[in-house]
Amino acid sequence: MTSEEDAILRLHQAHTGMLDIKTDFDIEDRADLQKAYTPGVAVLSRMIAEKPELKDKFTVSGKLVALITDGTAVLGLGNVGPAAGLPVIEGKALLYKDLANINAIPLAVDQVSPKEIIKTIKNISLSFAGIHLEDIAAPRCFEIENALSEELDIPVYHDDQEGSAIVVLAGLINAAKVVGKKLTDLRVVINGVGASGLATARLLYAAGIKHLTLVDVHGVITSEDYRANDYQRLFAAKLGTPQRMENQNIHDAIKGQDAFIGLSTGNVINRHDVKQMNEQPIIFALANPHQEIAPEKAKEAGAAVIATGSSQYPNQVNNILAFPGLFKGLLASGLKKVDMDLQKAVAQALASVVAEPTAENIVPSVFDERVVPTVAKAVVDYASQSK
Structure with missing residues (x-):
């Protein structure tokens, strides 16, 4: 064990995690006790029994987000199980509170069937103002x-899908400006078409980028590829990906592309691949802990703009840029759905934080204090325009 790992363990063990429950009211005498607890709360119970929607006004349910994982797809680790998924969602709950003053509680569920998970979340949903899904593998996450988005009257958000897609689109908006190309003219190849990859493809398509090629572990995905899942095949059909491309690997598919979006695993492309792309190539190598290509190698091969998921390099594409402000706006506005138009609006707002993008500055820093209020305002503005 390294000294850094030891320090991490000591930190988390000292606090038994990173979260505590804090009170908003001090009980100092019997009068306080009667107001905060029995018999005073009977007043609330009677009111809510008659009008259940009042729970959001008079109880914590109106400001509490459920952070839910089954641990089937933890970034960089894979299927580590529900208990091992808890540190990730606990960390995100900390970020919610620290960055946006949002109360979120981490919950781990067993790796049961999607129908059972849906039923479980529906059964506890009255306690929450929103559902944040995390690290649930594709295709079960879809x-x-x-189902939850259709059946619940509160916002449902999957960070690996919508969060990733929003930040990638924001970065691509500014990267296109840097290389002097029109966003909707870009030819984009996406390597890794799980939850993040497919959601990103859908959002880019909705933003007007129609020249998309999807590549997974078996190669280019087409509508008739039996190795792909139904969601992947349906989107490939929408793209009109020719059947003749089915056996092409990423080294074939990257030729003549303007942008490479990697949401896969480390070291899958090389310098030669970057050189086969169009002039001023854009490389988003977002895999962690090892990028699809080392940024230094991509730059040597002529990449004009490079983004990663790591804080070690410029242009960190990280979901922290999306979810705290997004839920702050959702709770403030009462908006119930995280639809495609909202995702586009948030991505555009996030991109606008960088007024004059450069090759090494296409997305704001995760510590930029303008991010959360800008994203939250975009959600509130979208909600008001949608009414």
Whole structure:
């Protein structure tokens, strides 16, 4: 164990995690006790029994987000199980509170069928103002989010899908400006078409980028590729990906592309691949802990703009830029759905934080204090325009 790992363990063990429950009211005498607890709360219970929607006004349910994982797809680790997924969502709960003053509680669920997870979340949903899904593998995550979004009257958000897609689009908006190309003219190849990759492809398509090629572990995905899941095949059909491309690997598919979006694993492309792209190539090598290509190698091969998921390099594409401000806006506005138009609006607002993008500055820093209020305002503005 390294000294850094030891320090991390000591920190988390000292506090038994990173979260505590804090009170908003001090009980100092019997009168306080009667107001905060029995018999005073009977007043609230009677009111809420008659009008259940009042719970959001008079109880913590109106400001509490559920952070839920089954640990089937933890970034960089894979399927580590529900208990091992808890540190990730606990960390995100900390970020919610620290960056946006949002109360979020981490919850781990067993790796049961999607239908059981859907039922479990529905059964506890009255306690929450929103649902944040995290680290749930594809394709089960698609079924779970779709069902919950349709059946619950609170916002449902999957950070690996919507969060990743929003920040990638924001970065690509500014990267296109840097290389002097029109966003909607870009030819984009996406390597890694799990939850993040497919959601990103959908959002880029909705933003007007129609020249998209999807590549997964078996190669280019087409509508008739039996190795792909239904969600991947349906989107490939929408793109009109020719069947003849099915056996092409990433080294074939990257030729003549303007942008490479990597949401996969380390070291899958090389210098030669970058040189096969169009002039002024854009490389988003977002895999962690090892990028699809080392930024130094991509730059040597002629990449004009390079982004990673790491804080070690410029242009860190990180979901922290999306979810705290997004939920702050959702709770403030009462908006119930995180639809495609909202995602586009948030991505555009996030991109606008960087007034004059450069090759090494296409997305704001995760510590930029303008990010959360800008994203939250975009959500509130979208909600008001949608009414």
